Amino acid sequence: MSRSWKLAAVLLPGLLVAGCGFGQSTTQPNGKAASLNLSLKTVPNVRSITVTPVKATFGNCAGGKQGNNTASTGSRLGYPNGICWVGETDPIGVYPIKITNTGIASFVYINGSSAAPSDGGNGWSLCNLGRDPATTCNGSRHRAPGIDQYVVKNFSPTGRPDFSGLSGTPECDREFGQRGRCWAGLGASQTEGFELIGPFATTDNASTNWTMTITWTPVPTDGS
Amino acid sequence: MSELRARLNRRPWLVVPVALFGLLAAAAAAAATAAATAAAADAATAAAGSIGVGIQAGPVSLKTAAHPGGSYQLPAVYVVNTGTQDESVLLKIDRISPGHGRTVPPSWVHVSASPVRLSHNQSASLPLQLSVPATAKPGRYFSDVVAHGSGQIAAGQANLGVAAATSLDFTVAPGAVSSPWFRLPAWWLPALGGLIVLGAAAFFFRVSGFRVRIERRAAPGDVPEGQEHADVT
Numbered sequence: 001m002s003r004s005w006k007l008a009a010v011l012l013p014g015l016l017v018a019g020c021g022f023g024q025s026t027t028q029p030n031g032k033a034a035s036l037n038l039s040l041k042t043v044p045n046v047r048s049i050t051v052t053p054v055k056a057t058f059g060n061c062a063g064g065k066q067g068n069n070t071a072s073t074g075s076r077l078g079y080p081n082g083i084c085w086v087g088e089t090d091p092i093g094v095y096p097i098k099i100t101n102t103g104i105a106s107f108v109y110i111n112g113s114s115a116a117p118s119d120g121g122n123g124w125s126l127c128n129l130g131r132d133p134a135t136t137c138n139g140s141r142h143r144a145p146g147i148d149q150y151v152v153k154n155f156s157p158t159g160r161p162d163f164s165g166l167s168g169t170p171e172c173d174r175e176f177g178q179r180g181r182c183w184a185g186l187g188a189s190q191t192e193g194f195e196l197i198g199p200f201a202t203t204d205n206a207s208t209n210w211t212m213t214i215t216w217t218p219v220p221t222d223g224s
Numbered sequence: 225m226s227e228l229r230a231r232l233n234r235r236p237w238l239v240v241p242v243a244l245f246g247l248l249a250a251a252a253a254a255a256a257t258a259a260a261t262a263a264a265a266d267a268a269t270a271a272a273g274s275i276g277v278g279i280q281a282g283p284v285s286l287k288t289a290a291h292p293g294g295s296y297q298l299p300a301v302y303v304v305n306t307g308t309q310d311e312s313v314l315l316k317i318d319r320i321s322p323g324h325g326r327t328v329p330p331s332w333v334h335v336s337a338s339p340v341r342l343s344h345n346q347s348a349s350l351p352l353q354l355s356v357p358a359t360a361k362p363g364r365y366f367s368d369v370v371a372h373g374s375g376q377i378a379a380g381q382a383n384l385g386v387a388a389a390t391s392l393d394f395t396v397a398p399g400a401v402s403s404p405w406f407r408l409p410a411w412w413l414p415a416l417g418g419l420i421v422l423g424a425a426a427f428f429f430r431v432s433g434f435r436v437r438i439e440r441r442a443a444p445g446d447v448p449e450g451q452e453h454a455d456v457t
Contacts, residue, residue: 045280045281045282046278046279046280046281046302046304047278047279047280047281047388047389047390048276048277048278048279048304048306048388049276049277049278049306049386049387049388050274050275050276050306050307050386051274051275051276051307051377051384051385051386052273052274052377053377053384056377056382056384058382086382097384102276102278102306103278103281103306103388104281107321109320152382169320170320170387194382196382211382211383212382212383213382213383213384213385214382214383214384214385215372215384215385215386215387216384216385216386216387217320217370217386217387217388217389218388218389219320219321219368219389220281220283220321220368220389220390220391221321221322221323221391
């Protein structure tokens with residue numbers, strides 16, 4: 001027998017024994033391992049908002065000029081500067097739109113949009129009244145919308161009407177939260193209505209249907 | 225009516241039951257009217273439903289500093305439809321909340337999977353890609369990621385919309401994006417692959433012993449090589 005065969009004869013049984021040893025070491029001990037499954041629920045970490053209109057439509061329109069046959073009638077806005085309502089302010093108090101903060105505590109912002117005519121003609125842009133308006137109204141002494149301008153004000157049972165009106169940029173919705181700081185916790189809701197003041201005149205004389213969008217946005221900070 | 229009056233005059237004891245019957249009938253009619261009104265209002269509400277949208281509360285942040293000219297994958301943004309109607313959710317970069325730092329130009333952030341169509345309570349995570357131009361100024365940048373719900377509910381001629389915002393912030397450090405000192409062009413990898421394939425084919429051809437013999441046969445009438453001038457002399 002050569003030397004290498006002898007070496008193999010010695011190593012092979014040794015390896016077998018070592019293998020048996022490893023095999024024994026993997027057997028389960030008598031005591032059983034126990035594990036405990038735990039589950040944990042966390043609070044929602046989402047910033048969200050939901051809007052529910054109960055019965056919302058522009059109505060109670062007034063203003064305009066009877067002599068020109070452009071006075072407001074029922075749900076139709078007249079010129080110049082007719083006024084229509086979604087809901088009614090106090091003392092009757094009808095607030096048809098319900099806004100609910102369905103997420104974590106946030107600041108609720110609101111903004112409007114330009115009014116677009118159904119025929120794709122010239123739209124009406126939002127303007128603001130009072131001091132430091134975001135967009136100045138060009139009507140009489142800057143106290144009313146000018147040509148192709150309009151104002152939308154929101155109101156709620158809190159009695160803090162928005163005198164200046166909405167702008168196209170999201171801003172704090174003063175109807176929310178204490179002292180109008182627009183802070184809303186989870187589940188906090190507010191019911192609101194709108195007052196729309198129409199333009200002095202419109203350059204799109206063909207359209208009688210106009211649409212605009214009012215958007216609520218919960219945001220993380222008010223910058224203070 | 226006069227007949228009923230005459231009968232009641234003849235039988236006065238009938239006045240009480242007739243009056244009670246009238247009262248009951250009136251009460252039932254009023255209750256039915258109220259129920260119908262309430263049902264109509266509920267039906268109108270149910271038909272209108274609600275619109276809602278949500279976004280993750282946690283800010284969208286880049287953990288490392290960005291460099292001018294660099295491109296970075298931002299964490300995906302979680303959005304959810306909290307309304308009762310199906311709607312498309314569109315992500316936009318818009319500075320709403322007044323935080324500190326430079327405003328992030330919307331063109332820097334690319335949202336590949338937006339808008340996304342979501343049903344009631346359905347959610348999605350939308351990836352964002354940040355591309356910082358080489359001319360970007362260093363400093364802290366801040367803006368909002370705003371999820372706009374496309375679902376709108378009409379209030380007369382006014383549409384009511386919803387949106388939800390979360391912060392977006394990152395820092396741009398000075399200096400161009402770091403890159404290795406030696407960079408190969410993008411075409412080098414396919415070119416290298418092609419060369420390897422060609423080399424392997426040549427090696428296989430050589431090893432296989434396969435030979436291709438190319439010979440030129442003389443066409444009939446051709447003068448054999450070396451005898452082109454044999455008849456001249």
